Amino acid sequence: MQSLLKFIQKYSNFLIFIILEVVAFLLFASYNEYPKSSFLSTSNAIVAFNYQVADDISSYFRLRKVNEQLQEENADLRSQIAELQNIVEDSIEKAAYHYSHLDYECIPAKVIQLSTNKQHNFLTINKGRRDSLYQGMGVRNREGVVGIVSNVSEHFAVVIPIINTNSKISAKFLKNGYYGTIEWDGKDYRYAELKDVASHLSVESGDTIVTSGLSPIFPENIPLAVVESAVLREGASYYTIKVKLQTDFRKLNYVQLIDNHTFIEEKMLSDQHAN
Amino acid sequence: MRIRTVIEWLVLFLLQIFLFNNLQFWGLCQPQVYVVCLLMMPIVLPRWADMLIGFGIGLVMDILCNSIGVHTAACVLLMYLRQPLIASLVQEHERLTGEISWQTVSPETFIKYAAVLICIHQLTISMLAAWSFRHFGMTLLQFMISATLNILLILGYNLIRRQ
Numbered sequence: 119m120q121s122l123l124k125f126i127q128k129y130s131n132f133l134i135f136i137i138l139e140v141v142a143f144l145l146f147a148s149y150n151e152y153p154k155s156s157f158l159s160t161s162n163a164i165v166a167f168n169y170q171v172a173d174d175i176s177s178y179f180r181l182r183k184v185n186e187q188l189q190e191e192n193a194d195l196r197s198q199i200a201e202l203q204n205i206v207e208d209s210i211e212k213a214a215y216h217y218s219h220l221d222y223e224c225i226p227a228k229v230i231q232l233s234t235n236k237q238h239n240f241l242t243i244n245k246g247r248r249d250s251l252y253q254g255m256g257v258r259n260r261e262g263v264v265g266i267v268s269n270v271s272e273h274f275a276v277v278i279p280i281i282n283t284n285s286k287i288s289a290k291f292l293k294n295g296y297y298g299t300i301e302w303d304g305k306d307y308r309y310a311e312l313k314d315v316a317s318h319l320s321v322e323s324g325d326t327i328v329t330s331g332l333s334p335i336f337p338e339n340i341p342l343a344v345v346e347s348a349v350l351r352e353g354a355s356y357y358t359i360k361v362k363l364q365t366d367f368r369k370l371n372y373v374q375l376i377d378n379h380t381f382i383e384e385k386m387l388s389d390q391h392a393n
Numbered sequence: 394m395r396i397r398t399v400i401e402w403l404v405l406f407l408l409q410i411f412l413f414n415n416l417q418f419w420g421l422c423q424p425q426v427y428v429v430c431l432l433m434m435p436i437v438l439p440r441w442a443d444m445l446i447g448f449g450i451g452l453v454m455d456i457l458c459n460s461i462g463v464h465t466a467a468c469v470l471l472m473y474l475r476q477p478l479i480a481s482l483v484q485e486h487e488r489l490t491g492e493i494s495w496q497t498v499s500p501e502t503f504i505k506y507a508a509v510l511i512c513i514h515q516l517t518i519s520m521l522a523a524w525s526f527r528h529f530g531m532t533l534l535q536f537m538i539s540a541t542l543n544i545l546l547i548l549g550y551n552l553i554r555r556q
Contacts, residue, residue: 131440131444134441134444134445135444135469135470135473138448138465138469139466142448142451142465142466142469144462145461145462145465146461146462146463146465146466146521159459160456160457160459165456165457172411233414233415233458234415235414235415235416235423236423236460236522237522237523237524238459238460238522240459276459303528304523304528304531305528
């Protein structure tokens, strides 16, 4: 017993070092893959509140830009209304069909914190459980897809954007409907990779990539990216495709959360099937 | 510790969170200037207390950056190595009771001390944040650029304070 105490005394610093490092690594291992805790992340109320205050101050300096964006968005919406009116007038059945597929609502939110220079980037938004947000919700903005909600606290939520190396988003070509997966390689926040596109397809730069609608997270045909370059290495059965993301993450300000009414139902069904 | 020092460190923390965490530079540069507080902290506490402080500051940084565990592990390692390093660099280190800076130890010693610890700290952060060898070249480049910039920033901070 005495010798054990002596040992502990002699190596106490080293032991404490090991203990603290083990705690740090346990935290790292359990939260790095998919941060679930809203306490140990930026959706922590105190931390998020501070970011919100900082954002309130800095947003004054961006008012002009935001105004321009809102005007553009207004114009877009007006043209959409006009289109929809045409559809309604053209054929009521057709409109009814479109309506049945619009089984989701959008909840607006403001980005209060975001990083674009790491491999695991995140963003924090100012809506939470109180505004009926839930884990797994899709997030988009005017330009295209932003990411997926990873954890939710009472008033705030953390989103995993496309530009996080853990993110994977199911996509398809707008022109022919072939599927692929958008992943980020951790380098440039403006570009990502489109994977799993077989070599027999024809891919050209400028092709538009949209969401596939295969998962309940995003409805079909939300803009994702545009093909920048497609290379087929000799002997490879899949293309190496570099795509330019539609969303400009450095200028991300306002986002919309996609509240799919059948999300839980669809997710339960697919989970049951996976098990 | 003077109040002025505490205020300076608080400013450094805020700069880290709102400025340096947002630097883009093609994803290659993430200087960790908050390390200044850990490097310059006076050696009056025992090593275990140093490590606990490192753990606390690292954890706060992690929560602020959504990178749980990364900064914590790096800061604990830095604080563990700090006192033996000072002991090996400064001969009469027992007399060192104030903060460790350009003036209290010689400039040459301070540069050595800061460079070694910053490199260890930055390498831990870069490797843990990447957590794969898939883009190892990129991780290494990011480490080198960030560490260099970090050392320059800390020397700059010391120079400004001297005036």
